[in-house]
Amino acid sequence: MNDVFVGIDLGATNIKIGCFDSDLKLLGKTSVPANENIRPSDAVEEIGSATEEFLGKKQICSDAIRAVGVGSTGQFDLSRGFMLSNPNLKLFQNVPLADMLSRRFGRPVVLENDGNAACYGEYALGAGKGLDNMVFFTLGTGIGSGIILDGKLVHGAADNAAELGHMIIYPDGRKCGCGQKGCVEAYASASSTARRAAEAVKSAPQSTLKKVLDEKGSITCKDVFDHARAGDDLAKEITDGTARALAILCVNMLHTTEPARIIFSGGMIAAGPMLLDRIKYFFDEQIWTLKKEAVEICFATLGEDAGIIGAAALAKQQLKG
């Protein structure tokens, strides 16, 4: 019987479950629906049955499961395996989630925040493979992140480390949802990029984005990138604002934990080389001349599976101790 590792991505509307062999090769995925009112005990039971059902179909005995990893948004006490709160799952307040899942599966369970889990996925199998010092960003509605140092995720004094999107780079700048001003996230997330475009288009009626706003009533980040690619000046300027904020974040992280590679993931990287090249351009423009560190800035390779892969990789890693 070959070992199986389970990686879970606990989302707001969908709980993704991946089953992996001991080389972290994906055996297959399943999922269960979620909603903001799902009870922790119900979620745990549904995760358990869905996993068993999936393995059954593959004619794999659930005894083959060696360990389980879970990534989720929320606040945690990781050493105790508690989810303290979750903005999307209202009933997950101070829940001993690792213990509950461990009882259900009869196996060790490791809990991790979703940014860290995806970071660990890229480290284990993706764009950061083989690199013991890396930094990971996921660019979506917000900016998630993770730091690997000497092969381990950085958790900090109380599991609040690696909130890198909230690094302040424009003091007195744009208001961020976190309560700070001038965070990277207030400029460079998908929603901030879209918001900056919608604001700027008011005083740039010649922009092709004007028509988008008039017709659709709103502008998305994808619109901005599409119109930048098509040559619209305002869209290019907004894209550059995003790329520049991300580049400064890269400079600042180079001077902090000195990663060998900085990896961007998330919906926004669909913009492709246009975005990556501009991040690199502004990085080269901003970085010091004192010495030349060999950092590489690139895109992630695992896509949306990074979370379940990372959760499974952490489960496997935890078994090793």
Place this chain on the structure above:
Amino acid sequence: MNDVFVGIDLGATNIKIGCFDSDLKLLGKTSVPANENIRPSDAVEEIGSATEEFLGKKQICSDAIRAVGVGSTGQFDLSRGFMLSNPNLKLFQNVPLADMLSRRFGRPVVLENDGNAACYGEYALGAGKGLDNMVFFTLGTGIGSGIILDGKLVHGAADNAAELGHMIIYPDGRKCGCGQKGCVEAYASASSTARRAAEAVKSAPQSTLKKVLDEKGSITCKDVFDHARAGDDLAKEITDGTARALAILCVNMLHTTEPARIIFSGGMIAAGPMLLDRIKYFFDEQIWTLKKEAVEICFATLGEDAGIIGAAALAKQQLKG
């Protein structure tokens, strides 16, 4: 025979040598003069003889030395124990300094950059004692720094980590000596604080700093803090600029490695509570409202001995290692 650990602070004009017992209690200090043209082999020999002479006077046999630690400014390949370059010691180019000292002492030698060594000193015996996650800044002509994470110094991919004074917080801001614009160091080091005051006084002739500039031909950072304490508005404004830049650095580090304590050291902390209180004030003003981490911002306690204490502590730690 009790164990002795030697901690060395390799400065530009003076090489400080401290001898410590196994509890890192200082047995005593000695030093040898240095200059920018000192040859590495001569420096090593002089360090060796000065240490032996000092121990001889204390009637301690040099065989009691168990390990040696060295902190220095410069560029390093720490795992190989090489000093690659040193802006103050011209002949220290690609020098296997750890090996050379190890041959001279017949004992293991650990090399570390000076900011990290002082950081480790505060961690081992000073303001960071007992805290496995901390960040350390030394405020002088420049801004040195170190990060302790899970009880270990952060070195990064190629020993260039923790150059935190070069975090960019004001893009397109003041030019820094490192070639970047808007680094914290370009605002908040002692020399940058003095420089900002000298510039600002030109358009504020009512400031009491004007008289200092006219009489002495220059303004020091100490002048700025003294006049701020005495109530001069311009001096208070310049002090606030320094405190605010340091506070933003604290916010950014909280979101990065989440230290339990952030410790400031160096000549500038002689300013006392006036400076510390303003750093805390701006930290509280800038930090997010999303959650409340329990970080403490304080001053270092070991003074100028932090470097030799840290070097000796690293030597002791390496033996355990």
